[in-house]
Amino acid sequence: MAQPSRKLKPLPHKHVLYERAVQTPHHEAAFADRVYRRLNGRPASRLREDFCGTAAIACQWVRRRRSNTAVGLDLHRPTLDWGATHHLAKLPANARQRVTLLNRSVLSPGPGTGSMDLILALNFSYWVFKDRPTLLRYFRSVHRSLARRGVFILDIYGGPDSLEELRERRTIGGRKRGFTYIWDQARVDHITNETLCHIHFRFPDGRSIRKAFTYDWRIWTIPEVRDVLADAGFSRTTVYWEGDDDRGGGNGVFRPQKHGEPGKAFIAYIVAQR
Ligand SMILES: C[S@@+](CC[C@H](N)C(=O)[O-])C[C@H]1O[C@@H](n2cnc3c(N)ncnc32)[C@H](O)[C@@H]1O
Incomplete structure (x- = not known):
């Protein structure tokens, strides 16, 4: 069926x-x-x-x-x-x-x-x-x-974490009904201090919004x-x-x-x- x-x-x-x-x-x-x-x-x-x-x-x-x-x-x-x-x-x-x-x-x-x-x-x-x-x-x-x-x-x-390529996750609004916010420091350049960061969102049913926002920045x-x-x-x-x-x-x-x-x-x- x-x-x-x-x-x-x-x-x-x-x-x-x-x-x-x-x-x-x-x-x-x-x-x-x-x-x-x-x-x-x-x-x-x-x-x-x-x-x-x-x-x-x-x-x-x-x-x-x-x-x-x-x-x-x-x-x-x-x-x-x-x-x-x-x-x-x-x-x-x-x-x-x-x-x-x-x-x-x-x-x-x-x-x-x-x-x-x-x-x-x-x-x-x-x-x-x-x-x-x-x-x-x-x-x-x-x-x-x-x-x-x-x-x-x-x-x-700032701080040492701001100069690392890393992902930081936070659950917002509870595990079942909420969503996960992911701050993705995808690229960090230690010569120019430029960084490329994304925000992704993930949902409990497996769906996600990847690269909802992208920031091409200089770390000051x-x-x-x-x-x-x-x-x-x-x-x-x-x-x-x-x-x-x-x-x-x-x-x-x-x-x-x-x-x-x-x-x-x-x-x-x-x-x-x-
Ligand atoms: C990180 S978001 C900030 C959104 C919100 N103000 C906040 O505090 O979360 C950056 C915003 O800056 C805008 N932006 C980038 N360059 C700009 C410029 N030269 N003048 C005005 N807005 C600009 C983008 O369109 C985007 O909406």
């Missing part, structure tokens, strides 16, 4: 999986808010999310206060469109009109992208700039786009980035280092530190003041 064909549920969209695996827009918006307030004694209102992708943080930012506005910049129109449908359209009308998404390069941001209180470049996206002159050009442009007392926040990863270090920020005109940079969870991992709490203790891998924020 012929077996009835088993109809498989469609897999979630890769942006849904990406956001569940590597983004916590609520935390990122709260962190930026806290840092700005700590430095300036008043809340920020105008935020720009560079390399915004689906603009999850920009949309979260305008939910926080009625006075908040956000601009998102990304080169990839289909990703911006996905964000417009899945995040922007779900905001209440009064919040939606305070978000502007622009299909532009962060290197030439253009009209409507200046006088910002906060500019964010997260998930290491500025690593797409592989040489110092281009990184400096980007940081100079960010500096020009900030209002007086404006703050630029970037994240960075904290001292290098601080150096370029200083050359771009930033008056002060501070590293926010993650605390320990006492089990060999990070606890998700980032505080200003002058020195970073050794470990196999870290993620940190660099906060640059105009």
Whole structure:
């Protein structure tokens, strides 16, 4: 007897999986808010999310206060469109009109992208700039786009693991109903510090989405980035280092530190003041 064909549920969209695996827009918006307030004694209102992708943080930012506005910049129109449908359209009308998404390069941001209180470049996206002159050009442009007392926040990863060709797996949402996120450092070049990384997703029924995202990056270090920020005109940079969870991992709490203790891998924020 012929077996009835088993109809498989469609897999979630890769942006849904990406956001569940590597983004916590609520935390990122709260962190930026806290840092700005700590430095300036008043809340920020105008935020720009560079390399915004689906603009999850920009949309979260305008939910926080009625006075908040956000601009998102990304080169990839289909990703911006996905964000417009899945995040922007779900905001209440009064919040939606305070978000502007622009299909532009962060290197030439253009009209409507200046006088910002906060500019964010997260998930290491500025690593797409592989040489110092281009990184400096980007940081100079960010500096020009900030209002007086404006703050630029970037994240960075490092440690010996970042220089290895390796795969890191994490199960998200439980073994049976969730999925596995795989961070694949497929190539690392110790002369140029260039790296080719992929994100794959695997599902409990055996299906997978291979190379859902690919990043062709240069690995930058904290001292290098601080150096370029200083050359771009930033008056002060501070590293926010993650605390320990006492089990060999990070606890998700980032505080200003002058020195970073050794470990196999870290993620940190660099906060640059105009
Ligand atoms: C790693 S994803 C970041 C997505 C999201 N912002 C996050 O934090 O997870 C990098 C994004 O940068 C965009 N991108 C790459 N080069 C860019 C450029 N020069 N200007 C604007 N966006 C760029 C890509 O289209 C992609 O959406």
